[in-house]
Amino acid sequence: MSNGTPPGEVLIRARGLTRILPGTVPVTLVRNIDLEIRAGEFVAITGPSGSGKSSLLYLLGLLDLPTSGEVTILGRDTAEMDEDERARVRLATLGFVFQFHFLLPEFSLIENVTLPMRALGQRTDTEMVDRAVAILDTLGLKDHARKRPDQLSGGQRQRVAIARALANEPPVILADEPTGSLDSKSSQQVFDILQAVVDEKGKTVVAVTHDLGYAARMDRRVHLVDGAVAEIVDQRHAAA
């Protein structure tokens, strides 16, 4: 299983998670959310626009700090961590895929994929390049490895973004509307890849999506309304 984590074990736990944007009129993005993300799950976060889906994902991914509540990752309370520690956890434990690929435009695909590995610094140059080529190969991009992102289609770029998210073999991939900017064919490819990441690599994927069709095919669906959890549907049981 993923990085030796037994399936079903809690990887990320959120307790009373609230995020309020300060200002003359404070805006509540996320309100008192309790959530557990378990190893090997494919979790969808759904909800209407402005319901706090991405905000919840950023909080779970330690990109943002909650106003109140806590996030525990692999049993470690993140509240006491400084920015460098949070960065380290993101680097080693979490992989991110955004709606827009967010690849570095001046770097080749290999350089983009090796970037998190270089930051982690646990592999030699050769190992990093070999691994990057291997991941790109599994995603059907080996022939484009030396190209730059602007030479690829949108779907291909998003696949490179997934390759980059997998680079350090994190147990959890957090995806913010990964199919949101793609055509239906590319969307299907990206969804299938994420599904394979869960099924074949044993990773945990948490994906924000507007597409209820894809959401319905995931293990669990967390539905948000106005920043709060409206319902959590365990779809494995429903499918069974």
Added chain:
Amino acid sequence: MNLVCHVAFTHIRARARQTFVAMIGVATGVGFSIMMAALMEGSQEDFIRTLVNALPHVSITDETRSTDPQPAETVYRAVAIQGLKPEDGRRGIKNPAETVAALEGWIDGGVAPYVAVRGIVRVAGREIGVSILGLDPRRDRRVSNLHEQMRQGRIDDLNTAANAIIIGSRLAEKLGARLGSRVDVVAANGTRMQGFVTGIFHSGVRTLDEGQVYTLMRTAQILAGRTGYVNEIRVRIADPMNAREAARRIEARVPYKALSWQEANEDLLNAFQIRNFLMYTVVGAILLVASFGTYNIISTITHEKARDIAIMKSLGLKESMVRRIFVVEGLVIGVLGSVLGWTVGYLLCLGVGSIEFKSPFVDASRLPLLYHWSHYAIATTVAVLASAVAGYFPARKAARLHPVEIIRGAT
């Protein structure tokens, strides 16, 4: 390659033209700094060398730093004597031979006695005020470069004729005098004699070349009207830069005023200090302006790269790592610009050094330049530091970017 350098070099490569422009800015600053320093220090060193070669390093004269107290003043505190008439004429140095011998005993260099007299030289109705210096040709070699400055004749030729004199090249031109010419010499006390030109010297210092006359000590003593009279002892030491300390030690041992060449030219040396201060201020300003170019390019890169910075931070790059990326970019611009600046500076020095000119004070025909590695090192250090600082501030701002704000903005 390390990640920080990898990202930094990629950014620089992707903005080759902007980076090159920033480098040109640094190179111009470094180049002009090197040229300015070479020019300023070169002219200063040339001037001092000329001065040190032409003048005694320490000059002991029959004067004292302060007026001797009157006997009544030493006995009665209430006594104050006003309107004292200065002693008529100079008294001369007592026991000059013993004083010279005593100084030779401990000074690392040469010591020689002289007789200095003011006077005029006159030829065909033309009169020019001069300083007449009576010397001992054998001893003079130890304390002056006159023997090297002789254009015609030799110092020893002073011994070959009665009332022999050596005059400066410009004075000879003014008087129309040549070797063997006879000129009237009149001392300030009215004593006159007919001098016989046995030599012409050229020191390169205009005031000496047109206003100094050398003769034998005994001839000068006749002009002064005092046999055995010596009113100056000149000292040349191994390291001219130690002249001030040597003068202080001499004054502690002899009851006369000992003037180092630095003290005699204090105003000039102070002017050099002010000039150097101004030079380094201007050079600093040039490099500061160049660093604004670096600041500008790094600021532009960080602004353009805000999204990439957010991505890198979201992936897990630490703030310090992001900061280092842009500081490295600043450093690369500073270092490459400096290296380019060395060439610019060297070429500027060659260009400036080839310009011919005429100076009314010295007979140099080209600007004196000092080529020294320290000019390159100082300009490079300042430029690289300025570039690092110029890179640091935008880097710090970039590192503090909140990734979520950028990601939200992008989506």
